[in-house]
Amino acid sequence: MTNLLTDYVAKFITLTSEESEELVKNFNEVKIKKKQFITQPNFTSRHRNFVVKGAFRSYVVDDKGQEHTVQFAIENWWISDFNSFIYQHPATLFIVALEDSTLLQLDYEKEQELKKKSHKFETFFRIIAEKGLAFEHRRIIFNLTHSAEARYENFLLSFPHFVQRVPQYALASYLGMSVEFLSRIRNKKAIRKS
Amino acid sequence: MTNLLTDYVAKFITLTSEESEELVKNFNEVKIKKKQFITQPNFTSRHRNFVVKGAFRSYVVDDKGQEHTVQFAIENWWISDFNSFIYQHPATLFIVALEDSTLLQLDYEKEQELKKKSHKFETFFRIIAEKGLAFEHRRIIFNLTHSAEARYENFLLSFPHFVQRVPQYALASYLGMSVEFLSRIRNKKAIRKS
């Protein structure tokens, strides 16, 4: 199960097999059942989560009780309440498993040690933070500049592997629209095609 | 002018005065006149920009010719087309000076060298990327969960120093609403107070 992680890490930094093992041994494998929560508001997020199997969804609940999806994650993606994790303060997000899943969890303190000990590991975490930031920038820009329908189309093209695995109500709120409206968009497309 | 930068860096990492000088000497000071562009679509962003004086705004222009503000920056903030900078591919954003300004620019290649040479410098860039990512996460979550009026109120509270220095049309598009609607929100508030 840790092969997936070593392959992932190898995309960004070059490690000897000893270094690779040193990194990976700090992660704990945990199995999470569908519908199980791994993060909840008011509890501090103690680890960074790498998905080796399954799917997750993070979301906020607003004042009116509405859920808004913040992120999805499947194999090879990270998921956390990032603000809670890096500042080690209480979370505001829920993170729930959409399927029976397996995570590799890296403890906050262990991560700090890894970064302190090794320049390479520091580089790794720098790169994934930068890539994450670039990703969120693209997301913000796209959301500012496109209609609900265009955002959905773009999601289909950009994340085809996610579409089959996430419920529509979760996708709708990720894209910033109501479930009903997303349903209408999909239906309109279906009619157009026939 | 580089004092502002050394003070800024000192908030995140502890450097000897030699290290500090070594870092800072890689930045070039440049003066930018109001309305001057430092980034434009199709040109690759070659440096990271630290604002020591003045104010900037980055924005996209959509298919309909509408401008959407992506970011503001005043003293002690960074500004760039981050996707263009880190991947060294053509920019999609405009970045323009809102006032006569002074920047400290760090060249892409010099940044790579700095990070390679020094574990501490690597740590610095990792921290600012993480903080940036955490910031954008909060922004996405807030935007997903709040009305136009609440987003404006929140901006007033969170960035009081920006409000006086950025034009309203730019703020409106940053907050994802029309100029007219922002004007109405402000006006409604003024009436309420009297």
Added chain:
DNA sequence: CATTTTTTTTGACCTACATCAATTTTATTC
């Protein structure tokens, strides 16, 4: 596999915010 629960769809109606156009106010420039 029948029952219950969850998710998606559909229709009727509604509203937050956009658009357009004209006017006023505020900056900029010579």
Added chain:
DNA sequence: GAATAAAATTGATGTAGGTCAAAAAAAATG
């Protein structure tokens, strides 16, 4: 500091997308 340009305001009107409620479809569960 008068002239011009840029930004902000105001009113009238339009619409993308929301809300509510009920039905249909799909998935979960014993």
